[in-house]
């Protein structure tokens with residue numbers, strides 16, 4: 001692009017660092033454990049063969065099926081191009097560029113910051129405490145001009161749930177001032193922890209969901225925003241006229257059928273078993289210092305020299321996600337739970353890594369916090 005054209009762009013777009021998605025980071029491998037995708041997929045058939053007509057903006061079959069699944073009324077459900085579009089729609093609906101702010105608590109999901117930056121909205125961060133819970137007093141001190149607070153639970157990348165009592169306190173301190181967005185992208189792996197039933201009590205609560213993780217449909221690009229009918233109506237004013245293509249709506253409706261949901265629950269069961277197995281095996285690797293299994297389809301582990309372990313596995317075609325630059329996560333890698341075969345390949349590669357020398361070996365045992 002010529003310099004002159006670049007100069008025409010908005011200043012914050014020129015300076016924008018795009019989201020480093022797992023796909024953009026590249027890599028050449030056959031064991032992809034860096035994007036929290038489900039490791040296997042189901043086959044779908046389109047029920048429609050022609051596509052000359054525009055689709056519905058909010059396909060009824062998809063909305064009704066998700067409302068049933070979540071225990072909500074259809075008018076409390078919005079569907080979009082992934083949960084990522086929900087993150088962005090909320091910023092566009094609630095934040096005045098150059099004046100308002102969004103608040104989030106690193107280490108956490110990167111898109112809250114990227115979307116805010118793209119719209120010229122201030123990103124205010126309040127780091128999680130050492131135990132990866134919310135620092136409520138610090139949040140309370142930083143709420144001026146904040147319109148949205150994003151809370152990810154289970155949190156990506158740390159995997160832990162945010163204490164429900166803290167979330168209630170956050171909702172109390174933001175009432176009438178800001179919207180609290182609970183990102184439940186991984187909630188199917190710990191359904192008991194959902195706060196969706198709180199929507200009745202808190203009109204300023206929004207819940208984000210996706211078909212990309214437990215439903216094994218990351219390639220489909222379909223997500224959901226759950227909220228009061230009032231919030232959904234605001235978002236419908238600014239959403240694209242046809243956010244879901246007809247094939248996407250068709251497949252999403254199938255995934256949300258009773259059989260699709262039963263298949264998803266079996267997938268979750270398998271994954272939880274494989275997660276427990278992988279956790280145990282990781283603890284036997286000399287280069288691994290600590291394992292934090294969390295509640296999602298991924299886990300964080302700390303190793304003696306994360307960057308060299310990461311690089312060595314990368315060179316062997318095993319692609320993990322390096323989290324060591326995130327606050328509080330030095331020497332931490334994130335691994336998506338793969339198939340048993342994939343997990344075994346990772347363990348074999350990790351066992352071959354140099355471990356701690358006896359002199360530098362920690363005296364603590366490899367316990368999870």
Ligand SMILES: *Cc1c(COP(=O)(O)O)cnc(C)c1O
Nearest residue numbers: 082083084109156185210212223
């Ligand atoms: C994967 C992920 C999303 C995005 O989901 P899509 O529906 O694929 O856009 C949102 N939030 C978190 C925390 C995620 O990990």
